[in-house]
Amino acid sequence: MxxxxxxxxxxxxxxxxxxxxxxxxxxxxxxxxxxxxxxxxxxxxxxxxxxxxxxxxxxxxxxxxxxxxxxxxxxxxxxxxxxxxxxxxxxxxxxxxxxxxTAMLPGEPFSFTVTSETGGYSGFDITGGEINNSIFAQMKKYRPDFSLFIGDIVNDRTNYADWDQYFFSPGKELLQDTPSFSCLGNHENGGSWYYDFFAFTAPKNYYSFDYGDAHFIALDSTDFINNDTYPASSGKFQAGNAQYDFLVQDLQNTSAKWKIVYFHYSPYVSGGYQVEALRALCPLLEQHSVDLVLSSHTIVYERSYPLRSGRLDFKDGIVYVVAGGAGAMPEWLLPKREWFTSQSLAVPHFLQVAVTPQQLEIRAIDHQGALFDKFSIFKDMDGAKKYI
Incomplete structure (x- = not known):
């Protein structure tokens, strides 16, 4: 049949x-x-x-x-x-x-949701997938214009059945009326199904797009930090590397009001699996006034203070959010927060982000629908920021 x-x-x-x-x-x-x-x-x-x-x-x-x-x-x-x-x-x-x-024109508000680890958490999930089902259902209630998945959609990149079990089946009702974007996590890296199932622009492991007043850039952190060097740099943060050159040119060519970058490995998280080598990207992101960086890998929620040049900067800093969403690993958190951590909690969650020409509002919501963190970035006509 x-x-x-x-x-x-x-x-x-x-x-x-x-x-x-x-x-x-x-x-x-x-x-x-x-x-x-x-x-x-x-x-x-x-x-x-x-x-x-x-x-x-x-x-x-x-x-x-x-x-x-x-x-x-x-x-x-x-x-x-x-x-x-x-x-x-x-x-x-x-x-x-x-x-x-269809996508909104510049000047029009829109919203999107963010989660990750729908497959990466599977080895620890004693609920048999109930968390994934709950998070997809909760995201659909917010009627987002699109959704971002920050890697580890599946557990085993080579296992065809994983794509249905952890993503397409629990996400069916959301995905049929809500476009999705994603980036490669370490659980997808090296598998062909990611390239078959998604219609991103070539080469698919990194790309960018505009939506309303925002410019989004997806990066492949598993290429910058590949398996044989993890968690150290693979030496690709330099001109001549195709992805690095793409990032430089893409940031130079956008005039969007908001700039959002997302990739899997976390440069800032007060927990296990922090990949400090990715901080090599921070000066470039700061130079081009990126507003928000979304990552995952550590299966917790964490929001940084605005950061610039390795210090707190409430004038021109970048906020780094770890949205290790579809799972919770409290034992992966350090005993105490790092200096850069504003809020952190290990619960299954997703983000709901509302974007207007003047405001970027981020809400962190658990798999039962409870709000547990919220912050906003305001920007005036001259680009000056205010964080609340």
Whole structure:
């Protein structure tokens, strides 16, 4: 029987396009239809009627297992619905309609969620995956415009079943209407499935994108700190390294109001698995006024004070947040906090981040929905910051 065994799920939102992906149980064709979302006073889905009018479509008549189609020509910050179809000579399968929203224009507020370690925590998880299910469900309640996953989505990069067990299955309802971005963790590093299942721009292990007033940069810290040198530097923090050169050029070329960088290994955490060698990136990030760095690896929550040049700086500092989310390892924390630590707690969690032209608001929420930390960065028209 032809079935959709992963997805459909959303990838790479832009102001005028969306990419749709899914996997079928057998090789089949691909087709996606995008439909107008018509508001009503009550009814089908979030006060939208059952969609009927097809506005745009894309298809591939070739047979494949993993399907990827992009529909363009859409309006920014607009809700649509979509349906996907696959068929071979004997059978057909379809899914939808599901809603989605194109990316916001600069000047428009938006929000996103952040978590990690959905697979990396699996060896310690005595709940049998209940934490993952809870975190995905809690994130969906916040109706984010997209979600970030800061590595270790799976436990074993070479195990195909891990991708469904730790990510696509518990995240099904979130991922079908919420685009996702991720970066490589040490549990994915060296595996091919990461490159097959995601539609990031090449080379996929590092990339950047704009959304509203923010510029996001995903880095591959497992390349800067690879397995045979961990936790020391592999000597790639220099011109001539492809990823380092990309980072320099990307920071130079963006004029976004907010700059957010994310990668797996944590340069600042008052716990086990801190990778201090990654602090070699900090001067470059400071030079280009990065506002927020998100990392993981240590399975705890931790927020730093604003830091610059290895010191507290409440004028121009960068806030470093460890969002080791889908799990809790209190024994990985040091007995006492380090000098740079503002808040730290080992509980399963995710972040909910709201972005406006003037404010970056970050909330840390546990897997039961309780808020346990909150802070904001304010920025005026001249770029001056205020931290609360």
């Amino acid at each position: 032809l079935t959709m065994i992963k997805g459909p799920y959303l990838q790479w939102p832009t102001e005028e396009s969306m990419t749709f992906m899914w996997e079928t149980s057998k090789p089949a064709t691909s087709r996606v239809e995008v439909m107008r979302a018509e508001r009503i006073h009550s009814g089908y889905q979030g006060n939208y009627k059952q969609p009927e009018q097809i506005l745009a479509s894309a298809e591939n008549s070739g047979y494949s297992l993993i399907h990827q189609l992009t529909v363009s020509g859409l309006e920014p910050g607009t809700i649509y619905f979509y349906k996907v179809y696959s068929q071979n000579e004997q059978e057909a399968a379809e899914a939808g309609p599901f809603p989605f929203k």
